[in-house]
Amino acid sequence: MLHTNITRGLGIPIGIAFILFLMGASLVYGYTDTSWLDAYKTFMDPNTSNEHLIIRDVRFPRALIAAFVGACLGVSGAIMQSITRNPLSSPSILGVNAGASFFVVMGVVFLSIQSLQSYMWLSFAGATFAFLLVFVLSSAGREGLTPLKLTLAGSAITALFSSVTQGLLVLNETALDQVLFWLAGSVANRSLDLLINALPYIIVALLAAFVRAKELNVLSIGDDVAVGLGQRTIMTKFFFGACAVVLAGSAVAIAGPIGFVGIIIPHLVRSLVGLDHRWILPYSAMGGAVLLLLADIGSRYVLMPQELPVGVMTALIGVPFFIFVARRKLGI
């Protein structure tokens, strides 16, 4: 537990250092034997050997993508749990992942789209579409936008999209073969261009969320109190919802739907730094990056020489740890 602002502040450089260390490890460890010295030389004194090629063109993009995608998932999960005031919310509950998968599978089945680049735009469009749909549907009606309606509309839209996706896949086995790996989520074999395309949006959304994190604290007390304190709750929710969807949408666009990170990281972070969102958001970014980097490194070793999708590995690593924390800390 980090109780004071000083320890919490100190935790941030330590966390960043740990992330850099894991990124280094991600360059070095894997099926092809390389050393830390090779990794250093790749950038300082490059040659055309296989090792250098692998580190530069395969593992370096992978490490960067894992770190950013993890950060996006962690922060968007923290935001969504806060605006829906439901600790079980996550990007996948609010329809973002289901929308993205739906658009990608539609593209594969009806337009025979095959490149990862087009998957990216499709899934970003799907994620945004699903979120807007959820937001509009849950704001309609007499009571306006309540956290409960947001959650329920999200799970209904998720149900709708994922059932249609499943139907398309059942009817079309070649499509299943093609997208099964994408649907499991992976940071391997994604080109750096995917990340570079999405990076401006990611950075803007992260900074915007960090700067206004204070408003999430007010919102989490309850809508009535927030209105009483002069907050326009619908605008606040829409603003943070938009940040969350940009982050989750970028993550799913780059790496496919990776579940579980968005739901557990905020819980682990809250048990570490408490309930202030000015700390929760940056720590969730770091926690997500750490979990995804660890999972990605682990995924190379389980079925060697085959690799596991990282979405599978996040669950295998995260679950035992999460159960341990849930039993110890969340004694409600």
Added chain:
Amino acid sequence: MKKIKQLEMTTRHPVYATILVFVAVLAVMILSAGSGEFPLSPANVVSALFGYGDDFNRIILVDFRLPRIVMALFVGMALAVSGAILQGITKNPLASPDLIGITAGASFAVVLFLTLFSDENNSLTVSIQWLPLFAFLGATLTALAVFALSWKNGIAPFRLLLIGIAVAAFMQAGTTVWILMGPIYQASQATIWTTGSIYGANWSQVYVLMPWALLLMTVALLLRRHMNILELGDDIATGVGSHVQRNRLILLLVSTGLTGIAVAFAGGIGFVGLLAPHIARRIVGPKFQSMMLFSAGIGALLVLVADWIGRVAFAPIEVPAGVWTAAVGAPYFIYLLITQRKKGGA
């Protein structure tokens, strides 16, 4: 206190609503039984059921279509009641048998079964009859693991949900690993199973499912008082003298058993356990007995309609019922969400 008031206020004629929903169930059953490659008029269906009409009609109806329809009826009711109990106990609107890993556990067991017992020609080395048993074991063992992991001087609902989600993710990860390691043929077999379908139901399966479903639903109905008290929160429930932990565990076991037998025969038909209780709560209010009966009706209706569409819409190709449960239920649910004012528990 607000909650108690809501319980008292629920006088929206739940009895009539429930009768209405079961009349609709009956109508869909008759219509669905009449449609297919040899269409029968509703009158023919009814007369064949009562032993009149020609033999050919009776064989089509009784031997081929009816087991499937009766199966859909009980699977739908079981899943809906299971979801109603879980949402009541956990007081969280997102709780459902899918969410806390029961379905994921069954899927894992089925994928294990399909890969372990098939030879290099993709044919099974043991009878497919054993599949439901495997699925049931997968579902109940996973649920028991979830309960055991969340037990700490009793089961706190919130901890149960979190740990259930974690275990569900774990089982899904295991399933994916297994599917990726196996050949694509089994992957598509497993996908069909996890989507949920009651294709190929027969009477002997119905005879296993029916008594258990009826028994467990009766138990749930008998425990209605405890259920209503538990929904008031642990403190009030303990205050009025309820054995909170004991009752909660019994109800959880009932809910698990219902999901277990439903997924054993129908696969991972999703969303019924999530949507049916919400629809019911918005129409008849939060009182458990009326809510439970009504959601049983809605659940049956969802699965029956989904199976009917799946059978007829793209004939001769079968679309698994699980695809349609959400396609049918979700739009109606969203409509209710928009048009109705909040009515209690939901």
